[in-house]
Amino acid sequence: MDAEATPDSPAQAPGTGRPVPEAGPELVRRWRSEGGELVELLSRVRERCGGVAAFRVGPAPTVLVTDPGAVQQVLARHPDRYVKRSHRARLLIGDGVLSATGSAWKSQRRLLQSQFTGPGMRRYEHRITGAARTTAERWDGYARTGQTFDVGREMRRFALDAIWRSLTGHPLDDGTERELDAVAAVATALPTLPADVTDVPDAVAADLARIDAVARLAVEAARGGEAGPDGPGLLHVLTDAAERPEYSDRLIRDEMVTLLVAGHETTATTLTWLHLLLDRNPAARARALAAGGEGSDQRRRAVQALVHETLRLYPSAWILPRHATEDDVLAGHTIEAGTDILVCPYLTHRDPGLWPDPERFSPERFTATDGRPAHPGAYFPFGIGPRACLGLQFALRESTVLLEHLLPAHTVAFSATPATTLFGITVRPGGPTPATSLRTDGAPPGWNRA
Numbered sequence: 001m002d003a004e005a006t007p008d009s010p011a012q013a014p015g016t017g018r019p020v021p022e023a024g025p026e027l028v029r030r031w032r033s034e035g036g037e038l039v040e041l042l043s044r045v046r047e048r049c050g051g052v053a054a055f056r057v058g059p060a061p062t063v064l065v066t067d068p069g070a071v072q073q074v075l076a077r078h079p080d081r082y083v084k085r086s087h088r089a090r091l092l093i094g095d096g097v098l099s100a101t102g103s104a105w106k107s108q109r110r111l112l113q114s115q116f117t118g119p120g121m122r123r124y125e126h127r128i129t130g131a132a133r134t135t136a137e138r139w140d141g142y143a144r145t146g147q148t149f150d151v152g153r154e155m156r157r158f159a160l161d162a163i164w165r166s167l168t169g170h171p172l173d174d175g176t177e178r179e180l181d182a183v184a185a186v187a188t189a190l191p192t193l194p195a196d197v198t199d200v201p202d203a204v205a206a207d208l209a210r211i212d213a214v215a216r217l218a219v220e221a222a223r224g225g226e227a228g229p230d231g232p233g234l235l236h237v238l239t240d241a242a243e244r245p246e247y248s249d250r251l252i253r254d255e256m257v258t259l260l261v262a263g264h265e266t267t268a269t270t271l272t273w274l275h276l277l278l279d280r281n282p283a284a285r286a287r288a289l290a291a292g293g294e295g296s297d298q299r300r301r302a303v304q305a306l307v308h309e310t311l312r313l314y315p316s317a318w319i320l321p322r323h324a325t326e327d328d329v330l331a332g333h334t335i336e337a338g339t340d341i342l343v344c345p346y347l348t349h350r351d352p353g354l355w356p357d358p359e360r361f362s363p364e365r366f367t368a369t370d371g372r373p374a375h376p377g378a379y380f381p382f383g384i385g386p387r388a389c390l391g392l393q394f395a396l397r398e399s400t401v402l403l404e405h406l407l408p409a410h411t412v413a414f415s416a417t418p419a420t421t422l423f424g425i426t427v428r429p430g431g432p433t434p435a436t437s438l439r440t441d442g443a444p445p446g447w448n449r450a
Contacts, residue, residue, distance in 0.1 A: 012392050017330070019333065039318070064347075073332070084387060088191070098261075117391050129266065134158075135406070150432055165233070234259060274399075287363075305366040322343060412438075413437075419431070
């Protein structure tokens with residue numbers, strides 16, 4: 001709805017942008033009475049007031065931003081006016097690059113940037129491939145025996161193996177994997193805790209202690225010059241930076257845990273959603289595999305399109321909070337300094353004005369000419385601008401490599417699928433994902449190569 005047509009919109013002040021249209025209090029009251037998810041409130045606000053819209057859950061209005069031009073202005077054109085004040089996962093990642101701000105963030109990002117682009121990425125190619133091969137071999141075993149496994153857990157295991165190899169040079173071992181289950185446990189608990197919590201529940205404190213112990217041992221090994229069979233990893237880059245006074249033991253721990261969290265949790269969630277989507281849309285898998293031969297550029301682009309369409313529907317970060325540090329005009333609307341901003345990729349990616357039939361899973365959007373909106377603010381699952389995700393190329397590469405190993409040989413048959421979606425730090429399926437793996441050569445569960 002156009003801002004001027006919104007009944008809650010105040011009159012425009014002369015010489016300034018228009019006031020941001022604000023959803024009425026009855027909408028928020030109704031949402032609260034229904035006990036709905038935040039995303040449901042944001043969806044209603046956008047439907048009522050448009051791509052730049054205000055609502056109140058406290059004394060001051062919060063501005064929701066889903067319009068592509070406004071998204072680009074907030075995240076890419078003027079990130080100095082719309083700053084990131086903290087991160088919801090700060091309890092877990094501390095002062096790592098995801099939560100750092102100002103000059104500290106610039107220094108930390110500069111150190112890591114080269115590791116995730118060009119030659120830096122090539123350094124980790126064989127480690128990602130090693131993790132994918134290990135997963136494919138495990139799935140061969142599941143197909144031989146007909147064993148039921150949880151797809152979400154398998155995707156976490158793969159993604160954790162890939163980032164662990166990249167950090168340490170070692171394949172993930174069972175003991176480390178068990179200890180790092182604490183990462184997912186803390187990430188799940190975070191949305192239930194106050195943003196400024198200091199006295200955490202005992203269970204969360206115990207999980208944080210487990211994570212700290214794994215990090216401490218890994219840092220000590222790297223500092224002692226120990227390298228795994230794949231050679232030195234990202235952790236050695238961090239320990240080598242210890243000559244700089246800001247890289248204390250605590251910051252190295254925080255950066256390592258940040259890379260662990262960012263390097264596996266979002267990728268695992270994306271891959272889990274992708275398998276669920278392919279279960280509902282088996283023709284999409286067939287079309288991807290029909291695009292060129294194994295290892296061809298056509299096949300790779302088709303597989304990447306599966307990943308991109310999954311990220312459109314379930315972006316890695318579904319909401320990006322910012323804070324206006326000065327007055328501005330955003331998409332014609334006045335934004336006052338001190339305003340809290342919520343940029344929402346999840347809603348932008350499902351805007352029918354940008355994406356025809358937005359709820360439909362259609363990977364062809366990312367292969368067909370003019371299949372997707374040209375505006376950079378219309379598709380941003382990893383953010384855009386200077387604070388876009390450092391690991392974007394890493395995440396896309398590991399997802400593509402795993403699918404190139406699994407899709408030609410295996411189909412997944414789910415025995416149950418989650419009925420709900422959980423909106424926390426990530427958007428994840430709201431329950432277990434039990435399944436069996438079927439060989440595409442038609443061999444039934446229990447097949448034996450011998």
